[in-house]
Amino acid sequence: MWEHRCKVALSGVGFSKVTRSAETPLAAHALEAVKAAVADSGLQMSDIDGLATYPELPATGHAVIDGVTIVSVNCMMAMLKLPNLGWHIQVETVNIGGAVQQAVNALLAGVCKYAVVWRAMHNPKGTYQNLPGTYAQGTTQFTAPYGFGGPGQGMAVAYTRWLETHGQSREKMATLAVTQRKHTQMNPHAYFYGQPLTREDYLSSRMVAYPFCLYDCDIPVQGAVAVVLTTAERARDLKPRPAYLAGYGQRLKFEVTGRIGSLSSYMEGGRSSSQLTWERSGFSPKDVDVAQIYDGFSASVIYGLESYGFCKEGEALDFIQDGRIELDGDLPLNTFGGSLGTGRIHGLWHIIEGALQASGRAGERQVKDVNVSFVGASAPIVTGTTFIFVREPY
């Protein structure tokens, strides 16, 4: 087991308004979320001495403008003018989960006391994936000429492989979409709050890139979320009950950039990341009371459930049936609605919900008697990170 288990905690959380289009510059959303997280902890902004983010704009072919389409650490520093700032970073790999892990490491190293991590996501005008023009350079030379555009199709081919090699049917995914949307109705910050979804809606929705229909894809939005992380000792003196970090992991496998269609890369990414988290925390999948698994595309949940060890390979679409992932089921899943419910904010919201469930702060959607709360914060293939938060330090 990890000697640092339960020595860092997630304290405050904050949300900006989530809108379909960019009505205000992204920096305003990020600032709103960061201020809310600091206030939730009961801290003053001047207490914050660590900053971390993953600022990437996943929409390709659009201008990267700091403060407008991304919010970098430099942008946040310029806005907050923190008098006691002692440490900051923005990560390149493993997405926002990597930024959280770096903040944990900084806290354990004693180079900051209260770290803020945010994820701000922009929805550009026009087509989200503004694909390259006349020519296909780099690894896209082997994919773009054949009409492989954005990440949706890259994910779709892996999902087809999973469906047909395991003799499964995509209609079973309706249960995930409908259950998550049901959970969304208990999350007032979510984009789809107030908009339920029926099984019929899912089954009759338009196809985007088979096997993905519209409701298998998270909707691009403009918004931000943020957290305050601190040492367990300091967290106990703050306003909210802490969620203690029992362990974390990151994916240790990567296939060659540009390789497309491989299912094993998702599975190996998820297995390697979760194995670290299980070993460090000392828990196993059967100990988990509630799980958040990244769902930018619905199929990511399948790869997560299987590669993290919650069910056997080929069985995830059966595993999610019969109420198992409902709030009172055996494995309540994506209890805040997931990205399919909140809109495309990436995995920090999954981490937030994992912590809220562990600390008993999830309100109307709180799962009963939670101690072990698992998070798979992004799609295993590209950026898989995993976390376990607990209510009771051990």
Add this chain to the structure above:
Amino acid sequence: MSDWSQVTRPIPVPNEWTKPFWDAAKQGVLKLQRCQACRHFQHPPYATCVSCMSVDLAFEPVSGKGTIYTYTIMYHAGDKRFAAAVPYASIIVELDDAPGALLAANLLGAPYTEAKVGRRVEVVFERLNDDITLPQFRLAE
């Protein structure tokens, strides 16, 4: 069947790693990068052998017969260059000679509904311009 006649495909830009692939395709030959140490085929081309880390790599011809490893049917017409062909099948092919090396292509000469994991396909060549010819695939016996 998807109508490809109105589609404007992005034109591949060969680089030092990939030029032999495109030079061969222009001659109607499918060549993949092969490790000269462990004989492993790989695609897309890479600086080292992903199997044994050797840097001794060369392009060698393959038969062009294989199976559909997986596929997607594209319905979304967000990319206007491909809108005329929607819905169309983008497939991933695993060649008999090169297990593990996965090639993207379109399924030509058949309705998109014919795309299924495991179906036999063979390479055909689609000329884009004087410099670039695309390897593509059609159903085979």
